[in-house]
Amino acid sequence: MYTLKITTEPLGNRQLLLTIQVDEERTQQAMRQVARRIAKEVRIPGFRKGKAPYDRIVQRYGEDTLRKEAADMLVQDVYREALEEEGIESYAAGVLDEVILNPLTFEFIVPLHPTVDLGDYRSFRLTYPRVEPRREEIRLALERMRQENAVLEPVERPAALHDVAVIDLVGRTDKGEVFFKDDNVHVLLDARNSYLAPGFAEAIVGMEVGEERTLVLTLPDDFPREDLRGEEAEFTVTLVELYERILPDLDDDLARTVGNFDSLAELRQHVEQQLRQAARERADREYTEQVLEAIIRRARIEYPPVMLEQELDEVVKEIEQAVKREERLSLDDYLRIRGRTMEELREELKPQAEVRLKRALVLSEVIRLEGLEVSEEEIGAHIEKIGALWKGQADEVRSSLNSDKGRQAVRSHLLAQKAVQRLVAIAKGDMEEAGSSKQEAEK
Known part of the structure; x- marks a missing residue:
């Protein structure tokens, strides 16, 4: 029975350096098997196929060649035997890091199963926030209902803020290229409305129906066309129609208009209940996230690098499916269009994969401990x-x-x-x- 000389050295990050030295007699036996195979496959001058002696094979091909092929023959069996002998439970297949031919020695980097220590997680407490909608939230919700139920009345006067303008519009780059053209566009003239470009609504103020005006504005940094972001553009605007927005009073009539309510008080109560429910759901989500983050932060989690790579593979696969579904592109084409590489994408996604992996490991440990x-x-x-x-x-x-x-x-x-x-x-x-x-x- 051949013996293996085995040494192990922890490397951190749940990896183990496993060094295995093979008995020389076993190595020689494997080398002779290699030589017999070569003798059968290759014609050696002066000998019939399969009849060339071992020494002649060594002389022709060299001892190192036979040792290399013997190593290839033995490596899997030797690795498996070493794991069994040392009682090592690997998370995934080990990586052959180095081979020394004489004496035949293998060095493997072996990934081990992750470890999770949650500490005294059952003593953790976090105060749940009080959830009550503020008066200002209720007021704003009712005001939105007024805005949504505004009546549009045509007017014959210069355009003012808060009007609704119906315009014909042509947008050109500084080189004269038409990048936008549309007719009968409805635009709310609100200073907060940066339709196409900041300042667009204010620039229409003062126009009269039938008037044409040329605007020069800077396109925003989030403009859909990346090549035009931050560039100046010329807009030719024709005011076709103009409407004033007449807001309804905040009263029982509005309550009956927006829903099955008999009074403003009933509508206000309904709005308050909805806001309270939404606030509670939001608080639940935020509280849950805070609890998980705290438990993960307090835990001691170790895992082999290959585990993070596997999680990263899953994240990339999800991105690939999303790109195919939403953009109708392969991930390779999507990255090429944006001038990015797969390596850059993986590096960008690594923190996300790490968060997911730690969360999954912590939850698995909770499942185990809590039964x-x-x-x-x-x-x-x-x-x-x-x-x-x-x-x-x-x-x-x-x-x-x-x-x-x-x-x-x-x-x-x-x-x-x-x-x-x-x-x-x-x-x-x-x-x-x-x-x-x-x-x-x-x-």
């Missing part, structure tokens, strides 16, 4: 819920989600949800109260 489970009934109910959202494609979606892979994805999703809910309950102190109630019941 969270998902029943087959819960999985089935979730699949039905998702399928119902797709209406015409419901059967196709249900079929996909009911596959082994689909059900596993649903299980993982629901477990992650439960882990988040458990952390939120802990942060609020609800788990402590639940524990106290249980203890009282047991007494």
